[in-house]
Amino acid sequence: MGTSTGSRFERRGIDLVPENERYGRPRDLMFLWAGTTMTVFTVVYGAFVIALGLSFPQAVVAIVLGNLLAYPLLGLASVQGPATGTTTLTISRASYGPEGGRVLGVFAWLTLVGFEAGGLILVVFAALTLLERAGVAGTPGVQVAAVVVLAGVQLLLPLFGHAVMMRAQKYFTAIFTVAFAVMAVLVLPKVDFAAATGAEGAPVSMVIVAVALVMASGGLSWAPAGSNFSRYLPRATSRRAVAAYAAVGGFVPYVLLQVLGAATASITLDVSDPISGLPGVLPAWFVVPYLVLAMVSLLVQNSTNLYSSGLNLQTAGIRVSRIGMIVVDTVLCAVITYIAVVGKSFYDMLNAFLGLLVIWLAPWVAIYLTDWLMRRGRYDLDSLSGGRRPGYRLPGLVAQALGMVVAALWLHSSTYTGPLASWTGGADLSIPAGMAVAAVTYWLLARHEPAISRSSR
Template sequence: MSSSDKALAPSQVETRSVDFVPHAERFGKARDLRNVWFVGNVNLTAMATGVVALSLGANLIWTIIAVVAGSLFGTFFMAFHSAQGPQLGLPQLVQSRAQFGYIGAALTVWIFALANYIAYNTSDAILSGSAMNQIFKIPAELGFFIAAVIATVIAIYGYSQIHFVNRILYWPSMVALGLMTIGVVVRGKFPEGAFDLSNFQLAPTMTAFVIVAGFQLGWAPYVSDYSRYLPAKVGVRSTFHSTYWASAMSGVWVFGLGALASGPNGDLTPVAAFKEVGDSIFAGFGTILLILLLAGLLIVMSVNAYGGSLTLISMLDSFKSVKPTKKLRVAALLVMGITVWGIAQFVGEARFNTFYGNALVFLAYLFTPWTAVNLVDYFFVRKGVYVIGEIFKKDGIYGRWGWRGNLAYIIGLVTMVPFFVTTPYVGPIAKSLGSVDYSLFVGLPVSAIAYLILAKGIDLKKEAAMAAAEGNLTK
C-alpha cells in the first residue's frame, strides 16, 4: 500500500485533513454514499428527534406528516452540498472561503459549524450514556466518556474507516428498523385522537417541521467531507441522488419511528421508549435493539468528530498557517472529545429534550443563510469553477473577508429573527402569526437573492482562466 490515501484500507490512519485531494488519490463510487447516509440516521439521537417533535403538541399523525415533509425538505439542500465533494475534492467548510473569505469564513460559518458538531455530539453522548446504562448497567456519566473515546478512535482512522463501518452496519440497520416497525404496530396503545387529521395545530406542526429539516440540514456543513475522495467523473447528479434518497428515506423512517415509539407514553425517556418497543416483539429484543442503535450512534459521533476536527484545523489555519498533518488532526479530535464529554456531564439526560430541541432549532436558523449563499455561489454564480490553490491563500482572489457572502448571510439572518420561534424567544412577526415558525422560508430566498445581486461584481472570466491554468478541476 502506498503512502497516499488512494483505496486507503480501514486499518490505515488517514493522512489528509483540510487539504485538496488530488485526482490521482480519488477512489470509490457514488453508491458508497448510500451506506453512510442511510446508516447516519439509524441511531438513538435521530430517533429521539421524532420524540422531541411529538412533544411539541401536535397529535401523532400531524407530527408524522411534519417529519416526512421536514426530512424531504432539509435533505434536498444537504444532498446538493454533498454533490460538491467529488468536483472540488475539498471539505465543505474550506470551500466556504470562496464566499466568505479566508478569515471571514472562520469568524462566521466555522464558529457555527463547530457549535453544530459539539451540540450534536453532546446529544449523542448523553443518549449513548443512557443506552449503556440500560444495557450494561454502568453509570450514564461513565457512558458519556466511553462514547466520546470510541467515536474519537474511529474518527482518528478517518474517511475509509467511517465508510467501512457504515457498510457493515447497513443491513443490520435495515433489519433493526424493520423489526422496530413491527414492534410499534404490535404494541399499539396509541392515545385517542392520535390519528385524527381534523385535529390540526399549525404552530407545533411547523416547529416539528423546522426541527426535522434542521436535523437534516445540520449535515450540510460536512456532508461533502464524505464524498471528496470520489473521482470527479462521478458527477453531480449521481452524488446528489445517492445522498438524497438514502438520507431522506432513513430520516423519514427513523424520525417517524421515534414519534410512534413515544406516542403511547410520552413520560418515558427516548431510550426507555425504544427498549419498550423492542421488548413488545419478544422479551430481550429491546436490549438487542438498543445495542444496534447504540452502534449507529457511535458511528455518527465519529462522523461529527471527524468533521469537527477538520473545522478546528481550518479555523486555526485561518489565523496561523499550519501544516495539516496526521498529528494535528488527532490533536483536534482529542479536543473535540474532551469538550463533548464535559458538556454532556453538565447537561445530563434529565435536560436532554430541552437542550436538544433548542439546539436543533437554533442550528437550523444559523445554517439556513449559509446553505443559500453556498449553493447559489456553486450552482448559479461560479458554476463549480474555483481556483483551488487560491482558497488556501489568505490574500488570494477570494480575499480575507468575502464581504458579499458575509453581507448576504447577515441580511438573511436578520430577516429571519422576527420569525423565530424558540423557548427563550419568539419574534414579533411570529407572535402575530400565532407563533408559527416560517423562518426557513424567509431566510433561504432572502439570502439567495441578496447574494445573487451582490455577486454581480465578481470577475468570473478571470477566475475561470486561473482555474483552467491551475488544472485542479480537470476530470
C-alpha cells in the first residue's frame, strides 16, 4: 500500500502513512491549493455576489471578509495530517467514533461529488461550445461522447495519486496565473469602476448572505480535505507552516479571481454563466484560449475533489479500494453531468447546493477543531483506524445534530429561508451560529471524558 510515483497508481486509502514514506515541504500545499482554486468557477462566485444586489465595494468587502474567515479553517484542518498520517475524515472519528464517523464520511463524499459534477458540467459545456465553433453540432450522441471522454480525462491525476498531483499542481499554478492575468488585463479596462462603486448597494443582511456564500464556496468546503494532502509531510513538520501555506494558497487566488468576477459582472451579469456569458466580454481572439483554460482548470480542480471523495467514502465504511472509489465517483459524476447538460438546470442546482451544504459543514469543522484543541493534537492512532474503541461517541453526534438544526434555522439560500433568518431580516448566520452551538455543546459533553482528559495533560 505504498505511495504513488510517477510510474504507477497510488493504492493507499485511509490507512496510516508510515514515517519512512513521508516526503515534501509545507510550501507544496500552497501550490496544491492555488492550482486547485484557480478556476473559472471562482470567477463565477464573485459574479454571484454582485447578482445578490451588492455594490462593487460591498462585494469586495464580502469577498475579502468571507475568505479571511474561511481559509484559516482549511489551514487549521491541514495541521493534523503530519501528526497522524491519515485523512481528515478519518481523524474526525476521534470526535464521533469509528461508526459515527461513517455518517460524516457520507456527507463529505456527497459534498465533493456535487463539486465534481458542477465542474464537469462546465467542462462539457465548454467542450460543446468549442465543437460548435468547429462546425460539430451538439447532438445527443456528441453530448454523451463528450461526457464520457472528459470524465475519463479527469480520472487520470487522482489515479496516479498524491505525489504526481503535488508535482503537477506546481506547473498548473504557474500556467493558470499567467492565463488569468491575461484575462484580467483584457477585461478590467472595460469596467466602469466609478459607476460600479456608485451603485446603491444592498442591505446589510444581504451582505451577510454574500459572506456566507463566499465561505461555503471556498475555504469552508475545502476544510474536510485539508489533511488528505498534508498527511504525507514528515511528522515533525511545523504546524504553523502547514496552516499558513494551505490557507494562503487558497486565499490569494480566491480573493483575486472573485474580485475579477465581481468587477466583470458590472459589464454583464451573464458572467455568472462562464461558458456562454463571460466570453461575450472577451476579445474574439481570446475566446478559444479562454474556453481551453476553463476546461483545464476545472479538470485540475476536479482531480483534487476526486482524490478526496474516494477517501471520504472509505471513511464511510465502503470496502472498495481507493482506485475503485475514484472509478465509482467518476461514473456517478458523469451521470449527473449528462442529466444537467440535457436538462439545462446547472445554475439552479449550483445555487441550491451551495446554500444547503453549510448545514453540515459548519458544525463539523467546529467540532473537528474543538476536539483537536481539547486533546492538544494528540490522537490514539489505533482508535482512528478502527483498531480500538469501535462504536459511537455521543458528544460529537449530539453536537453535530444540534449545530445542524441551528444552522438550518438561520440559513438564507435561494431555495430555503429558515425562521431565524426571516426574523433577523434575511441575514444568513447559519455558519457562525452552527459553529458556535456545535463547539460549545461538544466542549460541555466531552471535557470530562477520559480520552480527552489524558490528552490534555
